[in-house]
Amino acid sequence: MTADITKGLELRSLIKSSGELEISLQQVTIPAPGADEIVVRVEAAPINPSDLGLLLGAADPSTAKVSGAGASTVVTATVAQANMKAMAGRLDESMPVGNEGAGTVVKAGSSPEAQALLGKMVAVIGGAMYAQYRLIKAKEVLPLPDGTTAAEGASCFVNPLTSLGMTETMKREGHKALVHTAAASNLGQMLNKICQKDGIDLVNIVRSEAQEKLLRDIGAKYVVNSTAPTFVDDLVVALEATGATIAFDATGGGKLQGQILHAMEVAAVKAMKVYSRYGSDTFKQLYIYGRLEPRPVEFMPPGFAWSMGGWLLFPFLQKIGREDAAKLRARVVAELKTTFASHYTKTISLQGVLNLDNLRAYAKRATGEKYLINPNMPG
Numbered sequence: 001m002t003a004d005i006t007k008g009l010e011l012r013s014l015i016k017s018s019g020e021l022e023i024s025l026q027q028v029t030i031p032a033p034g035a036d037e038i039v040v041r042v043e044a045a046p047i048n049p050s051d052l053g054l055l056l057g058a059a060d061p062s063t064a065k066v067s068g069a070g071a072s073t074v075v076t077a078t079v080a081q082a083n084m085k086a087m088a089g090r091l092d093e094s095m096p097v098g099n100e101g102a103g104t105v106v107k108a109g110s111s112p113e114a115q116a117l118l119g120k121m122v123a124v125i126g127g128a129m130y131a132q133y134r135l136i137k138a139k140e141v142l143p144l145p146d147g148t149t150a151a152e153g154a155s156c157f158v159n160p161l162t163s164l165g166m167t168e169t170m171k172r173e174g175h176k177a178l179v180h181t182a183a184a185s186n187l188g189q190m191l192n193k194i195c196q197k198d199g200i201d202l203v204n205i206v207r208s209e210a211q212e213k214l215l216r217d218i219g220a221k222y223v224v225n226s227t228a229p230t231f232v233d234d235l236v237v238a239l240e241a242t243g244a245t246i247a248f249d250a251t252g253g254g255k256l257q258g259q260i261l262h263a264m265e266v267a268a269v270k271a272m273k274v275y276s277r278y279g280s281d282t283f284k285q286l287y288i289y290g291r292l293e294p295r296p297v298e299f300m301p302p303g304f305a306w307s308m309g310g311w312l313l314f315p316f317l318q319k320i321g322r323e324d325a326a327k328l329r330a331r332v333v334a335e336l337k338t339t340f341a342s343h344y345t346k347t348i349s350l351q352g353v354l355n356l357d358n359l360r361a362y363a364k365r366a367t368g369e370k371y372l373i374n375p376n377m378p379g
Contacts, residue, residue: 005030005039005106008132009071009350009375013055014094015079015087021059023075025350026094030133033109038117038138043150045101045129046342047353047362047371048158049250049290055097055353057090058083061363066356073354098129098373102144102153106133114138121148125157130350132375142329148336151372155186155342158313160332162289163191165316166248167200168328172320173285177201179239179247179260182292183223184211186342186370187250192220193339201242203235205256232259239267245282248311250290257308258299261286265302279303287311292365345369349377 008030014022033039047055059077068074079087102123108114122141124134144153170178180191183204195202196219203222206212212223222238224231238244245268247260261284268280284306288297297308317325332340352358353373362371 005041005133010128010132011055011097011130011350011353011375012094013057013097014092015057015059015090017091019079019081019084021057021075021077021079023055023354025071025073025354027071028131031135033107033114033135035109035111036114036138037109037135038105038114038122038141039107040103040122040124040134040136040141041106042101042124042129042131042134042375043103044154044347045098045373045375046155046158046344047373048099048155049292049365050158051097051099051130052363052365053291054095056363057087061360064356064359066354070351073351075354075356075359096128096131098131099127100125100155100157101129101134101373102150102156103134103376104150105141109138111138117141117143120144121150121153123153123156130353130373130375132350142333145333145336150374151344151347152336152341154372156332156336156340159187159190159342160340161317161328162313163187163194164328164331165311165313166191167194167198168320168324169287169311169316170200170246173246175244175246175285177203177242177244177246179203179205179244180250181205181226181248181256181260182207182250182290183220184214185250189215189218190340192218197339201244203238203242203244205235205260226256226259232263235259235263236266239263240270246285247287249286249288251293252288252291253293253295253297255298256293257286257288257297258302261299261306261308262302265306279305281305283307285309289313342370344372347372347374347377349373349379350375351379352377 009025010028012026059079063078066075105117105120108118121144124141184206204215215223224234264284268282286308289311
């Protein structure tokens, strides 16, 4: 089943020194696989928030314009001068986009490991997935169970492993319950299913009554709405009930991070038996793992027993080691169609990524709105 494939389209993102973003499709050569390599026909690749960071950079989506047609379509948008410093590391470099995806192995090298994958459905992570074909080493893909579709396997790395990484971090750092923001997202729903299955108390922070209902409908017990006038009081009540002292925040800006840490401190002080002017000695940890909100973080320190820092999936996987990371991946495969099932708002082609209506929709990073790209879908 070796296919004669030498060319394919790939999505590229370029930010020019002039302050202009350019997104385009390029025809690239597909090298013949080496002995331990395979070529995957990419049939599904999700647009994750981390992908948008590379795809759009610091460009303003409202300034986007389109020219050309078909495979020659080009989208341009303006990057404000104030944001150009943050883009310094990628200026004038055309970059492939797409962290993860899934598809069928259509070419394989001569090694037994590569040949065994020929014709199989596999999941891939490693960048450049918004492309019709992806050359990669056989050992770096995840073979999917028979009967799994590309859409079912496309998101089996970033969101599932991130949600598992949160509960694993909680356990390793000695906490017993956790808080999660942007909780109605695909990732948030997965985290709820994990916590319910594993008996972990989870405090969900959402931004609307509709999101609150969505989570309660899937069994979430503690859900608080950050737009409600009683938000802080509601959060303290949930923290008292759960004892949560670690939080994972996807917004990355504004006042929410400080509100969470202060609410944790209020809950901890209420449980103190002896007064201390330094506050509680219960340690509180907040990790920022996303930047949905571009504003700076604004807060006053809640006492002295706290920490705020960044958390990213791949450094975490490296930290826990290959053996423990493999256990997490095995759980994802075993529960791919249940705990770790993803839901998509719309499936679009590579050319569809360059449609301005689509671009402005997924650029909003709206909770619960997830787009899937099928690079081999016509049009």
